[in-house]
Amino acid sequence: MDIDLSDEEIAFRGEVRAFLAENLTDRIRDGAASSPTVFVEPDIGQDWNAVLNERGWLAYQWPKEAGGPGWTPTQRYIFEKECALAGAPNLTVLGLKLVAPVIYTFGNADQKAEYLPRILSGEDYWCQGFSEPNAGSDLASLQTRAVKEGDRYVLNGSKIWTTHAHWANKMFVLARTDATGKKQAGISFFLLDMDQPGISVRPILTMAGDHEVNQVFLEDAVADADGLVGEEGQGWAIAKFLLENERGGSCLAPKLAYDLDQIEKAARQESDGYGGALADGIEWKRRVARLRLEVESLEMIELKILSNIAKGRPPGPQTSLVKLLASNIRQDVDLLAVDLYGTGGLQLPTARPLYGENAPAPLHSPGAQVASARYLNSRAWTIFGGTNEVQSTIIAKTVLGL
Incomplete structure (x- = not known):
């Protein structure tokens, strides 16, 4: 494994360092240093996102055809390393690094056109509806149901440990569309609007006193048919793809x-x-x-x-x-x-x-x-x-x- 940087990569590293020196303000750096949680507060995180988006670097992990800068894997690593060593805040991973790759990999053209630009602009702030009170590590045991009624799906169930659900206006959700076969085969992946009567959020305070996670209740919550990503029953494969990015994409x-x-x-x-x-x-x-x-x-x-x-x-x-x-x-x-x-x-x-x-x-x-x-x-x-x-x-x- 050759880990030496090329001349071009060294020049790129210098460009990133210069950008950070000019644009990473004391307010943003101090806010990140004073945040005890994995996810910085939205005011700090979104402000830093906006700085990167203006430069065209916010979607640095995305392929060029999806709106990314077209960086190599080495450039992406250099960028993340220099940001970390400069004390920059973590990016809003749920939208940028988790659901966005799902959308540009499995989503249709309309979903890509609607959601990807809004993730970059900050108009959409996402949370993740995976874990349930009785389905955490054994995620395949989830019980949230999604029933198709005409041109929409109606969801009922509960999600827990939902990070920043109290800030989010969107949620990506795993729900069961078929309970008759192998449990992994009956799971589908949905995109939901949080601002609807069928969704309520209950805060969970951590030992440190932080309000970072929540329990979310879905009571006849509605997802339009175009909120289904991929096909019915494809949710487990999509979830494994997403979790692989979460566990090792940074x-x-x-x-x-x-x-x-x-x-x-x-x-x-x-x-x-x-x-x-x-x-x-x-x-x-x-x-x-x-x-x-x-x-x-x-x-x-x-x-x-x-x-x-x-x-x-x-x-x-x-x-x-x-x-x-x-x-x-x-x-x-x-x-x-x-x-x-x-x-x-x-x-x-x-x-x-x-x-x-x-x-x-x-x-x-x-x-x-x-x-x-x-x-x-x-x-x-x-x-x-x-x-x-x-x-x-x-x-x-x-x-x-x-």
């Missing part, structure tokens, strides 16, 4: 490396209790070094996947390995931050957001203020997008052949 190692850099920087300012800096302690250095090596190993796996994609191969089940490792490292990095600040990191303000004029004042430092909330929020990493147990089973079966 580079996660650079963001982890950036967070480690910030922790190391802060550790130089924290006392070890003996007249020195915490960063100088041998045990602290060992912990940081171990995590640094794990992050670098993760990046090597991501680059291997990138190499396969560049050769026209699908990312494959190795994405489950990335998801598994990244989730565990994320939790270890966030634990390191809590240990860094000690009692100063135990502040757990309930106000949100933790940036802007109305944000609560930190008792110790901005990093300490967000440390506990981020640690509690990252407990979900080993659950969402498929639990660690699910990823381990996929790896055992499809990678190791067990």
Whole structure:
């Protein structure tokens, strides 16, 4: 695997760095740094999306025929890495990286024309209706029903852990259109308007006090016939395609490396209790070094996947390995931050957001203020997008052949 950059790729990296230096404002960077959740608040995320869209870079993962810039897989990775190392916020993944690839891969011409431009403009903000109270890791057991009535489908059921449903005006939903055969074969994929009487949203507050997820109730909710993506019964295949993008369609190692850099920087300012800096302690250095090596190993796996994609191969089940490792490292990095600040990191303000004029004042430092909330929020990493147990089973079966 050759990971050296060509002259053209080095020049592209310089272009991205220059763009970030000019356009990534302190407000957006500070907002991202003060967001304890995986998804930044829409005001920060959408503002950054608008900056990228104006440059033509928001749809950087999309093929050129779908409205993307036509970048190579290496260019996409360079862009994500430089954004992460600059402290840019995560993009609104549900629309840009999950449902958009489904629409331009499986959708018809009308669906592509209607939805893709609105994702880029920010007019549509999407949430994902997959998990249910009794169908989480065993997603094929979902019970939400979709019954065709004339030129529309009527949906009844409930979805849970629905990220940003309280902000979204659109939802992509898995629902059962046939209950007579194999359970995977009876699932279909729908696009729904959230603003209708048949949909209600109930907030779920996390341990950290964040309102990021919700339970959504569908009571005779309506999807027009053109809200069906693909054919009836194709939903399971579409869902597997989408989840493969979710689990391994991004580079996660650079963001982890950036967070480690910030922790190391802060550790130089924290006392070890003996007249020195915490960063100088041998045990602290060992912990940081171990995590640094794990992050670098993760990046090597991501680059291997990138190499396969560049050769026209699908990312494959190795994405489950990335998801598994990244989730565990994320939790270890966030634990390191809590240990860094000690009692100063135990502040757990309930106000949100933790940036802007109305944000609560930190008792110790901005990093300490967000440390506990981020640690509690990252407990979900080993659950969402498929639990660690699910990823381990996929790896055992499809990678190791067990």
